[in-house]
Amino acid sequence: MDIFIFEAAGHYIGIEAKYIYRIADNVMIVPVPLVPACYEGLIYYRGDLFDVIDMGRLMENETSTLHDDPYIILLKWDTGKLGLIPDRIVGMKWVEGNGGTLTVFNKKGDTANLMTPDEIWNKLAGLAYGT
């Protein structure tokens, strides 16, 4: 399967490519109150509303480093939609099977954690809202 890999707060994260709807840039994110720190806001993209999440903050509570012109990875799957702000997009990689981690092509031989959109969503849903 094709895996889309990005970096956030020092982690490499892989998401199966079939969940990637678009990579958006130059889209204004509208801030929203009463949400966790990792929740950056909302975007309305081609008729759909996306919650936009800073993945660095979600993973390690660290701010993304590319806030000047952030790319937003837009995910769409059968039960939801989500926009993710990475620190850096690494690229696509083909892997066999459904392994939990995979090696990223760099000198250090880093590994990426495979995540499903539902796993990211559940992590988000578990945070405190409205406080």
Place this chain on the structure above:
Amino acid sequence: MELDKYQKIFIQESSKYLDELDTVLIRVEKNLQDQQLWGDIHGKIHSVKGMARALSMTDLATFCHAMESWCKSFQDGTKIPDERIVQLLFDGTDLLKAFVAGKGKISEPEDLERLRSISEDLAKAPEDLVDRAESEIRPSAAPGKIDRIRVDYALIESLLARSQEIMLLEKTLPPLTQDQISAGLGTWISHYISMLKGLYFQLAQLRLMPVQDFGELFRKTIRDLAKSYNRDVTLEIVGGEIEVDIGLMDRLREPFMHLLRNAVAHGIEPPDEREKSGKTREGKIVLEAERRGDQLILTISDDGRGLDREAISAYLKDKMGMSHEEMNALSNEKLLNIICRPDFSSVGETTQLAGRGIGMNVIAQSIEYLGGNMKIQSEPSKGIRFIISLPLSLSIIYAVLFRLGNYILAIPTSHVQAIENEDLKSSETVEQFCDLRSLLRMDAEGSGKGHIIRLRQSAKPHVPPPDNKGLGVAADAIIGNMPLMAIPLGELLAKTGLFAGVGIMENGDISLILDLEKIQTAVA
């Protein structure tokens, strides 16, 4: 080919006139001496006749002429109309619809027989008309699929103008050097996207239908049902200006038809019975629409006899083996919801019009399928209310937009009493002040300055506030009163507990629509 084109126009135009004719006939039935209404009826039949003649539909034109002659004599007061005559005109209108559907011809044997019968009656003088046979009562079907809506001419003009502007944008693309491409093209694309978003915003409005139009679809059906059951029933529509996605309305046709049929068949009492119990002879069915947060609330109520509690008790005893003590322990809500069970029926025998096994459970399931729910309220001899809550999948609302700190917030215009440009402390008209900054966990900077948006006390826009005082909300700056495409909150934002939905502006920008009930609760 040309004839087909004109026939299509004829069908569209005639259908419109004939639907309007039903509405005016319902009105004239209650005001038989209103010559202006008779003039209106005359005019509509005359229009259909004129179009039929132009297309050489002789049978249809002749039939219209016979109906028209009667109306003319009532219009100028030379003859006195009565209810039998109005019924004949209703039957004639139904037949005209069959004519129109058959492009000027009627081929069904049943309709041919009716044509003969109605034509014979129309050939008589009105005073010679005898009562039509009771056997002509026919069960009323739900209105046909909603496949057409009325669109404001201004909206079409605006859409065309915007489309033209988008096409012309191509000519405004400046010649760019390689260095300029990045910045110049980016600006142009932003403008282009902004125009497209506006176009989408307006196109989305084409999917909306006012609740008033939806209710009107049932007016003739209710009238026919009432005649069939010897009831006198009127339909009132409240909140008819609220516009709802046509797809949602279409899916509600059948459930509403069943609820209305039940109201006439089992709810509203005969006029004499109503009079004896101190009610008006005319029963009333009310269809009420209200927007509450991200929900559309549709209420159907009647002022009839209310739910048959004896039938519910009998069901609980016979089918569920409940004792009196167990029944008494049930809450009113649970007791009334028993009517939504699949095997519940309060009707002893099946008639042509009701008791055919299409029960409340089918209605409840239809509402659930749409992501909604239904509550039932009923009091003996006072009537019944079905309160249906549905998610607003798409709607256009007018809202007052304002800025508070970094946030753009919106309050539906119908909930705004006034906007005051004054300091909170000097305002004597605001009973309570909502410190949104505190509710939204914002910095205190700017609190109490700028504008105050004074809210109506009642959540219902059609109910005037009892006095001038209400809840005030502070705003840093007012952006304006504008249409928003309201879309439901996602699961995450719903957890914040203070917003009713997300509003998309014409330029594609986003605002958060405040849930005023929750805000008022939070303030209290």
